[in-house]
Amino acid sequence: MAGVWAEAQRQQQRQHEAQARYQRDQERQQRDRQREIARSHREQKAAYRQQREAEARRRTEELDARVEALQGLLVEGCRAPAFRAEMLTRSELIEPFAPGQLAYPVHMPDPGRYQPQGGWTASRRAQAEAEARSHYERDLRAAQAAEAQRVQQLAAYRFRYEEWAGARLAEIRAHNAGIAGMTRALRGGDPEAAVEYFSAALYASAGWPEDLPRQVSAAYDSGARQLVLNWELPGYGIVPEAKSVRYMVNADQEKESPRPVTQRRALYRDVLAQCLLLVLRDLFAADEFGALESVALNGFVDDHDPVTGHRTALFLGTVMASRAAFASLRLEQVNAVNCLVDGLRGQLSSRPDQYVPVRPGRVPEDVGNGVVTHGGDGEPDLYEMDPLAFETLVADLFRAMGMQAVTTQRSNDGGVDVDALDPAPIRGGKIVVQVKRYRNTVPPTAVRDLYGTVQDAGANKGVLVTTSGFGPGSHTFANGKPLELVSGPELVDLLHRHGLRGRLGDGGRPAPARRTEPDTGAGGGSGGGAGPDDYNLLGMYWSGGVALDVCALVCEGNRVLDDDHFVFFNNPRTPGGAVSTLPPVPPDRAALRVSFDALPARADRLVVVAAVDPVAGPSADLSGFTGAGIRLLDSEGEPLDRLEVSDGRAGETALVLGSFRRRANGDWEFVTGGRGYRGGLEELVQGYGIEVA
Template sequence: MAGRRNSGVLTVWAEAQRQQQRREEARWRAETAELRRHERAQREAQRAAARDEREAQRAYQQSREAEAARRTAELDRRVAELRGLLAAGLAAPAFGPQSLLAPRPVPPFDPGPLGEPVPMPDQTSAEYHVPPPDAAQARNAGVRRQYEQYLARARARFEQDWYAAQAQEADRQRRLAAYHQEYLVWAEGFRRQEAERGAGTEELLRRLRAGDPEAVQEYFTAGLYASAAWPEGFPHRLVAAWEVSSRQLVVNWELPGPDVVPAAVRVRYVKSDDREAEVARPATERKALYREVLAQSALRVAAELFRADRDGMLDSVVLNGFVLGIDPATGREAERFLSTLTATRAEFSGLALDRVAPVECFQGLGGKLSARPERLDEVKPDRLPESVGGNLAGHFGEDEPDLFEMDPLDFEDLIAELFRLRGFRVMTTARSGDVGVDVVAEDLDPVTGGKIVIQAKRYKKTVPPTAVRDLESTVRHHGAIKGILVTTAGFGRGSYSYIEGKPLTLVSGPELVELLAEQGLRGRLGGGPGRGAEPGPLPKEAEPAVPQSSLTVSWQSRTAGGDPVELDVTAFLCAGGRVLSDEHFVFFNNPQDPDGAVRLHPTRSVPGEPARAARLSLDLHRLPAAVDEVVLAVSTEEEEPPALPLGYVYGLAVAAEYGPGAAGPAKWPGANGGIPDSAMLLGSFRRADGGWQLVPSARAVTNGLAGLATAFGVAVE
């Protein structure tokens, strides 16, 4: 049987199928290859990203390690500075008469930003240039008109800018001339003061050589003040007295506290937690280093005194090193003596101070160091300046003007001089013509500068919040960028809360004294040598010998809306319904009456509870005979007028404990629910049958703490 021939149609179809299959295979191979290329590129990108991330992580860790190393180096530098106290003092130039006689040159005139002319606009600059049309465009009348309009606008803009710049330059020159004139007046006063100082110095040195005690004290005190190269944070306060008969100088010298020694020995970076960890310095090392600081300080001061003694006025010196700390017997801040040394010139001249071991040298001279200075355990001073007799010289000497007693105009001039020395252009109101301010200061910085109004208030009692609010109005009225209220007294917590977020600054009395000292100006807040206006610690024999009574007020620390709550607990020591004096009004700014009979302790949080508590302790036996009633009250802090009503305070409760001769309920609710006022009487201790009876109360008083004070006769300024 003959075979059949294949159909041509099937052949064509089969060939088409094979070709289609080849195309599909080629497309699949191409897609597969592309997919593999994409996957390879993706893997490479991931590897590159991982490398970048590792590099970034390494760079970050290196930066953190570098920061830890920097902090460690700073700790090492600080320790080296402390260990080199004595060496730095020996390397410094010795103080002598030439230091006092060296004239101070008049500082050159520094116009600051006023010395920079106002740049004039340049008509050829691109800002004012209008490109002319080309030849083809110039044949178009519309284009020519448009060009002329643009050109006229550019000329007008240039002329406007030029005239404005000319006006600014004229104003700058006017202000520069006025500032230069002020400088000339100031420079003449500076030269006059220098001439007077030179004459006064010559007279001082003449009296020094004649052995005048006050001149000797003043000379050596000046030498210690001029002492340089002390580390940052070291105080520079002292009191000195010179005894003629023994030719001995007795000095109380303030020392830094134990925290001057860094608590950490190094800082390391912990990668696992991504944090810096301080490695604690061993307590024994801190104690040893602090004792070394105390010994070096005494040796250095003694060396500086003997080096400054060019006329042989000193046969010996007594150095008592003290820090300011809490006296456990009184709970008040007091001078705690940690070192004392009596050294003669003969003993000291035989020392090679650059090679001694400070503590051993100090003790070899008979000096006494506190055994536990980190706890402020005291040593008994060999001798105190007060035992010498006569006037004392020092940082708190009587030659410093009492800011409380200063003439008001002199006080304004002092504040003006303070701000002038801080780089401001200043005028007092008599020269500025401004109303409602005492001093006008101008910050000459062209970007951040502007007018600053300053009010100066010589108060002895807390500045009322109304004065702070008035200052804000004054700032707005005068278009000033800032207002500053300077006082010799202090401010309440409500005043500090009020200025938050506002262009206002409050400067209290202690802050003012520090600012004056920073600029070489002098001033103290009442008092005498040693402690300014602060009351001294109570004598130990005045401490209560019997248990005290106390009153504790507690409350929930937040309102229902979640707002924080602080209360002020107060006491009024009254006679016939009126406070005995302003000093017998006990509150946060006067936490104790003059006799120490009533004390307000700091407000504290109640452990384990969302509550706060404040406590008054009362030693009723120490009250003056004139006091027949001690009124106790509570008020909400005035952060933003009006103050929070007591009705919004939850959990107000009162608890009392009674010492001998006092009686009353142990506790009672504050009964403040629904009270719309911001103050309330809690009760009062009243004399009864030779003792005291506490009678509770819940009477509301309007106008908060100020209302309470007014009700009992306290003068509210």
């Protein structure tokens, strides 16, 4: 019993020791975990601090780089190539004819591959030979038919290409002829040509930073061979207010160190002097025709006058420089302020940060043929109006309509030209207004940008006012959003209705351009007319290997005007050429050219459809028609918008992609389609009133 009791005591002691070891191991592991957590926390804090300090250094480096760029503005600008008239010309190289698979003839069957199979008897051998010959003749007829169709399609494709290439080349040559005419007029001292050319030189200058304003009002004195212009200068905000940024560890925030006021003021004055000298450099360097004997330049900022509170042009610098005096300067080595004031005897505001003005020398209005004109019985031409004056006129219109409205500062305006406030309850509120003094159709990207501005500003509505018009992509995007689009004719009507003046071109509304080839189809006349350059390109693209024919129907309601206004592979254009097919340019797989304003007056919609090519894919359907869309481009091939269309469905062989519909004001909007047809193009066009024999 004593032995048993002793063994039990030893077992109990071993259990106590094992439990004590386990407890010590657990405590050690817990301490290790706590040390690992603490180490990880220290590393995270160190990494976070390094990240914030790196961000502060990056911001400081950006501030230093910005100041360095401002200090080297003139030197960098002088390295840019001089503007030349040839930069305005376009290359006559046209996209080569590329028919793709149509260029390759269909392979004819090889008679040697059609040998009779089997036949132990004479009659069976004769039967096998007859079957082989029948198979060969059948395949030969099919290949010959396919080849004949290929030749026909290739000829039609070449015809369409040559038509497109001829029109494109004629357009390019007309543009280049206009440039040549301008240069001839410039050599002859024509004031309008001089203003047009030298304004283009300033706007196209590669040495002028993109974030600096580019607004000019100019006139040319042909007798004195002097260009007189007012050029907008950047505001005081161009110079960074902060000098450096550092991270405050205890407060966990970044702190900006302010730039000394005297340093910021001196740098801004130097920037203004550099800008004026750079404008002179760009003008004299662009004068390859000897048209400039001297330049009278006035630099202004567009802001509120600190004396009156009214928004106006505040002149901060002026200089009159002769060609001889300017040619003797080495601009890369000068001190800009000293060069402008002492070397060229110009004037520069002593306190430009406070808008202390200088008296400008000669201004464009003194010459009498500046870009700001008000012809036609006191009705100002909105096309020719100075951009600042046009914004002011739009603000006056909103005030005449009972709202509060002010124009905004041109630089850092956040995409807003006029701030308006409608005091009416419920429907009123803040309105942001953008104005576009365009002659061509406003691209949908401008409408998208306005919508972004409305959201950023927290406004109730956005209004886009233009002297031109809007395409279908713009109206499609604006539909259902707090946006309002005011076209040129609508703007003129509003101005006259509220006692203000304005016209577009030669009349109250845009004068319709004469059409070189009127549409004589069953439309009952023109829909306003369109010049040869006034058209859009529709590029259709899709994924999948299905081969499609893309067609267009010019309709009144749901009925095509007549058979001639059904554009497809056997009728590549309407009688007047308002709608025609074009060779596609990648990424497009089909293309149409449409002059919306040249469509017949009673046509109110243009329907775009797609159908499976029965020759290329006799058993195909539209299940392979996916990822599809329409690229809307201007006459220069610049993209305006992408219009979404529905995917195809299995079993269907024709599909309505969508329709462009004429609005009451003459603009067009795109409405997505989606209706499919199992009977192909034949069934589809019958629904639009075309009889298929």
